[in-house]
Amino acid sequence: MFAEATRTRLSAAGVVPVVVINDAAQAVPLARALLAGGVGVIELTLRTAAGLDAIKAIATEVPDMLVGAGTVLTTEQVREVHAAGAAFAVAPGTSRTTLAAALEVGLPFAPGVMTPSDIETAMTMGCRMLKFFPAESAGGVPHLKAMSAPYAHLGVKFMPTGGIKSGQLADYLAVKTVAAVGGSWLATAAQIDAGDWDAITAQAADAMAIVRQARG
Numbered sequence: 001m002f003a004e005a006t007r008t009r010l011s012a013a014g015v016v017p018v019v020v021i022n023d024a025a026q027a028v029p030l031a032r033a034l035l036a037g038g039v040g041v042i043e044l045t046l047r048t049a050a051g052l053d054a055i056k057a058i059a060t061e062v063p064d065m066l067v068g069a070g071t072v073l074t075t076e077q078v079r080e081v082h083a084a085g086a087a088f089a090v091a092p093g094t095s096r097t098t099l100a101a102a103l104e105v106g107l108p109f110a111p112g113v114m115t116p117s118d119i120e121t122a123m124t125m126g127c128r129m130l131k132f133f134p135a136e137s138a139g140g141v142p143h144l145k146a147m148s149a150p151y152a153h154l155g156v157k158f159m160p161t162g163g164i165k166s167g168q169l170a171d172y173l174a175v176k177t178v179a180a181v182g183g184s185w186l187a188t189a190a191q192i193d194a195g196d197w198d199a200i201t202a203q204a205a206d207a208m209a210i211v212r213q214a215r216g
């Protein structure tokens with residue numbers, strides 16, 4: 001369901017800042033701060049009312065940023081984020097209804113998985129890029145390695161997210177099936193609300209140094 005070009009851009013980024021935004025006006029400076037640190041992907045969740053407008057603003061004004069929508073839970077939200085210009089969408093879980101809507105509009109969708117049954121349901125719906133959520137509380141790297149082993153030869157890739165901090169980034173990136181690691185540590189709510197763009201750029205640059213080292 002993910003086009004090769006989108007998979008390539010996600011893998012090149014290696015990290016996905018997961019952002020809960022309170023004011024859509026923060027979206028463009030945030031995206032530029034991340035890009036300045038070398039991070040070319042962002043996931044804006046629909047957990048706040050500003051999420052949809054933030055997606056629209058970045059898709060329109062920061063074309064170098066691959067913008068994804070998070071917490072996409074309904075068919076209506078699939079259509080809304082697609083219309084807003086999201087390049088991909090994710091959800092905490094796997095819903096056949098939501099995935100069917102994404103297939104219908106042609107929106108790349110990475111559903112959330114934490115069991116082999118979740119993975120197989122997602123694969124039945126054509127997904128090969130999956131969000132491993134909630135990564136840390138579900139068992140972290142050892143769980144991902146064990147769970148993904150039977151599907152690796154089929155090209156299934158994962159975006160682990162949930163409770164991950166910068167100190168764990170290298171361990172996740174060392175797992176062959178990991179495309180990119182998601183987390184809020186790359187742009188915290190406090191930093192966004194304070195407009196602390198320099199700190200976000202510095203965090204992005206630190207994360208990209210770890211990604212480069214992990215990818216050789």
Ligand SMILES: O=C[C@H](O)COP(=O)(O)O
Pocket residue numbers: 018161162163164182183184185
């Ligand atoms: O639900 C949580 C987000 O998807 C990621 O945030 P976190 O990195 O703070 O766990």
Ligand SMILES: CC(=O)C(=O)O
Pocket residue numbers: 045069070071072090091092112131133161
């Ligand atoms: C957790 C997650 O992936 C989401 O909110 O979409």
